[in-house]
Amino acid sequence: MKPDWGKRLEELRTERGWDKKEVSAMLGFTQNVYGQYERQYRTPPLETLMRIADLYGSSLDYIAYGEEKRRRRPVDDLEKLRELLLHFEDEGIEQPFILDLDRWYELEKEDLEELRQRFEEIYQKAVSEKGK
The missing domain is CATH 1.20.5 (Single alpha-helices involved in coiled-coils or other helix-helix interfaces)
Incomplete structure (x- = not known):
């Protein structure tokens, strides 16, 4: 990810008028954890990044690299990606290279x-x- 990905998270959140506490509640973790993501003290795992992108209606490319226009991904695409992750897991591949x-x-x-x-x-x- 590019060095300024945390700023994009903050930008996406403030565009919606949400505070960190609200976003944390929507995602199911503490305000402190989400704040650490925005400050880039912690890097969220891929599954969490997918949830954040979905919440903001953004692409993973935009959050990680800032290079793609933000767009709403169809839920079907996210479901297909989740199914792919489960398939890798079922086959015993815990950290799929493809991701x-x-x-x-x-x-x-x-x-x-x-x-x-x-x-x-x-x-x-x-x-x-x-x-x-």
Whole structure:
């Protein structure tokens, strides 16, 4: 995440006229914890960041990097992401590499296309093996 992500949290909160205590109550944790996020004394885990982004109608990209326009993500997309996290957890992968945002932003378009092609190859292999 870029160094000023806490300021974006504060900006999103104040735009709505909420104080830290209100946001903390909405998210289910103490005012002190949320305040530490805004001051960047603590970094929220991904699941918490997702909840915060959803609460503010923002994207994770905007909160972490300030580069994407803030937009409302459809609930369906968040549910799909939660399902994906559960799938990784069910398969015994506790910290899915696929959610390491810092690494994803280091990849160029060609790298992403190569990953997409490789994923398709692996998927097709898995499907064909199940059909045997």
